[in-house]
Amino acid sequence: MVPFGLRTRLILAFLLVAAVSAGTTATLTYREARNSVVSGAQDTAVASFRDEVEQIQHVDLPVSRDQLRKELQRIARQGKPRPWYVYAEYGTLRISSGTNAESSVITPELRRATNSRGRLHGSFERVVKDGVPYLTIGMPVVFRAGAGGVLPTGLALYAVMPMTEEQTQTEALVSAARAGAMPGLVIALLPALLAASSVLRPVRGLRRAARSMGSGKLDTRIPVRGRDELADLARTFNESAGELERSVTELRRAEERARRFASDVSHELRTPLAGMLAVTEVLDEDAERLPPDTARAVRLISAETGKLAVLIEDLMEISRFDARAAELHTDEIDVAETIRRTLQNRHWTGGHPEQVRTDLPDGIRARLDPRRFDIVVANLVGNALRHGAAPVTVRLRRATAADGTPLVVTEVTDSGPGIRPDVLPHIFDRFYKADAARTRSVGSGLGLAITQENVHLHGGTIRAANRQDVPHDPYGFPEPYASGSTGAVFTVEIPLDAETSPDLMEDLA
Numbered sequence: 001m002v003p004f005g006l007r008t009r010l011i012l013a014f015l016l017v018a019a020v021s022a023g024t025t026a027t028l029t030y031r032e033a034r035n036s037v038v039s040g041a042q043d044t045a046v047a048s049f050r051d052e053v054e055q056i057q058h059v060d061l062p063v064s065r066d067q068l069r070k071e072l073q074r075i076a077r078q079g080k081p082r083p084w085y086v087y088a089e090y091g092t093l094r095i096s097s098g099t100n101a102e103s104s105v106i107t108p109e110l111r112r113a114t115n116s117r118g119r120l121h122g123s124f125e126r127v128v129k130d131g132v133p134y135l136t137i138g139m140p141v142v143f144r145a146g147a148g149g150v151l152p153t154g155l156a157l158y159a160v161m162p163m164t165e166e167q168t169q170t171e172a173l174v175s176a177a178r179a180g181a182m183p184g185l186v187i188a189l190l191p192a193l194l195a196a197s198s199v200l201r202p203v204r205g206l207r208r209a210a211r212s213m214g215s216g217k218l219d220t221r222i223p224v225r226g227r228d229e230l231a232d233l234a235r236t237f238n239e240s241a242g243e244l245e246r247s248v249t250e251l252r253r254a255e256e257r258a259r260r261f262a263s264d265v266s267h268e269l270r271t272p273l274a275g276m277l278a279v280t281e282v283l284d285e286d287a288e289r290l291p292p293d294t295a296r297a298v299r300l301i302s303a304e305t306g307k308l309a310v311l312i313e314d315l316m317e318i319s320r321f322d323a324r325a326a327e328l329h330t331d332e333i334d335v336a337e338t339i340r341r342t343l344q345n346r347h348w349t350g351g352h353p354e355q356v357r358t359d360l361p362d363g364i365r366a367r368l369d370p371r372r373f374d375i376v377v378a379n380l381v382g383n384a385l386r387h388g389a390a391p392v393t394v395r396l397r398r399a400t401a402a403d404g405t406p407l408v409v410t411e412v413t414d415s416g417p418g419i420r421p422d423v424l425p426h427i428f429d430r431f432y433k434a435d436a437a438r439t440r441s442v443g444s445g446l447g448l449a450i451t452q453e454n455v456h457l458h459g460g461t462i463r464a465a466n467r468q469d470v471p472h473d474p475y476g477f478p479e480p481y482a483s484g485s486t487g488a489v490f491t492v493e494i495p496l497d498a499e500t501s502p503d504l505m506e507d508l509a
Helices: 008-052 066-076 108-115 166-214 228-291 292-322 335-345 372-385 447-457 502-508
Strands: 086-092 092-095 125-127 132-145 150-164 329-332 356-359 365-368 392-400 408-411 461-466 488-495
Touching: 008 066, 008 132, 008 166, 008 447, 066 086, 066 092, 086 447, 108 125, 108 132, 108 150, 125 447, 125 461, 132 166, 166 228, 228 292, 228 365, 292 447, 329 335, 329 372, 335 356, 335 372, 335 392, 335 408, 335 447, 365 372, 365 488, 372 392, 372 447, 447 461
Parallel strands: 356 392
Antiparallel strands: 086 092, 086 150, 125 132, 132 150, 329 365, 392 408, 408 488, 461 488
């Protein structure tokens, strides 16, 4: 399970909600119970102490130490909800019901509030000292004068009550809340797992279905259960899958019809085209004896018939690739000698001025299809001569791929202006025209596409670039590109022991 996958996040979110709910409930319950316990003890102590102080009817002034001590001890014994420590202060006189005359728990703030003339009913506060909570109460002793009047005597009594029992009760409440929350979270884990499983089950089904469709099984569908949002998602997926299957099926049929049409037309045209070529050859031989206008027409027909023948052959070759019927017939060859023979057969070497230069070290042997490799070299050199500029350089080297596979590298460069950046991505497209206004070209428009298919059939790669875009020569050619040089660069990499590429084998299967 992924540590932070959807399942984990759902369970954590469920547990978080349960924890927040349990924590909020426990906190509110604890607060109310604590206030009830503390407030109850506090109210009882304050009311009881006030009653005890009010029972002191008169005080003999000056205050008698022994008499006041006895009175303090009596009040301390009457303490509610438990006995108090009672202290009296009168001027500089300090007396208590215990052994210590003064208490360190009574704060200056409580003394000021108790001795204030506006607070004749006393004050109280809760104090924590050394981790122990105390309730401290201050009451002034007053004279009853006249009709409901009271006058302070200057004597103040203080009661100090430890609240350890209340603290114990609140700590017990905290422990109970904590002990109750943990089992609640454990119990909440079960519905969290059930909820996560119910949500993730259709998601996993959707993932499996998408993966199945990605592998080519377009008839994949998801069972639809229920009427919730996930069921709507499953229905939408099935509808989309159905539309995609219908569209792909129609596209495959259209592609098959187009492929069959091109193949059929090419085959049907070969026979009449062969006759036309034979006739044009005869006419070419007699063109010198024909009137000038007729001779020009005959030569034009002959040239266009030759172009048509090349186009038909290229279309048939492309249709074989599209039908996955192209095969390799490999043989161990001397690559440099094969390239030389290709150039000589087309009369591209030995001329003046020299059209093609070569850098072809001997001793590089590879297992290739000689006919298809001849087509690759011929198409690249012919394309460089037609659309670039002479001289064209053909180079050959051995290299090693990143995965350690030994390669034979063939590079064809020209001296022309190079390839425009907007053309480079489409350079191997069929019938692509670099100049949209150009409706006719010398070639068929399929040469580079056929070249790419032949390279891929060998399990290799082909790239097109401009000299100025190649920062350095990765193959160790002796003449690196000069700064500012122009021209197109076509690089072909084919394994020394060429086999049909894995992608093509999968397509054939």
